[in-house]
Amino acid sequence: MIVDVHTHIWQTPDQLGEMDLGDLPRATRQRSTRMTPAGRTIWRTIPAADPDHHWAQSEAVDKSFVLAFKSRYLKAEIPNRFVADYCQRDPGKLIGFAGIDPTERTAVAEVKIAQ
Numbered sequence: 001m002i003v004d005v006h007t008h009i010w011q012t013p014d015q016l017g018e019m020d021l022g023d024l025p026r027a028t029r030q031r032s033t034r035m036t037p038a039g040r041t042i043w044r045t046i047p048a049a050d051p052d053h054h055w056a057q058s059e060a061v062d063k064s065f066v067l068a069f070k071s072r073y074l075k076a077e078i079p080n081r082f083v084a085d086y087c088q089r090d091p092g093k094l095i096g097f098a099g100i101d102p103t104e105r106t107a108v109a110e111v112k113i114a115q
Contacts, residue, residue, distance in 0.1 A: 003061060080100075
């Protein structure tokens with residue numbers, strides 16, 4: 001059995017937040033129109049990660065863990081509901097993991113909802 005234990009989906013790369021990936025080689029990065037608070041341009045690779053692309057890529061494995069993500073610090077969120085809805089496509093193959101920011105006041109409630 002082949003299990004991919006770390007995959008992501010998103011609706012738009014903007015859901016990844018304000019992370020600066022540093023000095024990547026020019027051939028592997030795309031310029032974002034976003035800036036860090038210090039005024040630096042954010043460079044990042046932006047792979048395809050829409051649900052249909054993920055589904056096509058997951059054909060090579062028996063099971064796939066799909067991770068939601070939430071970070072107030074990075075201003076990033078791949079919603080738990082979005083991941084849960086996607087995982088309903090094939091619950092025997094797709095295993096959703098909630099993304100919960102422990103610094104949020106709603107973190108405990110989100111854990112309870114995600115169970």
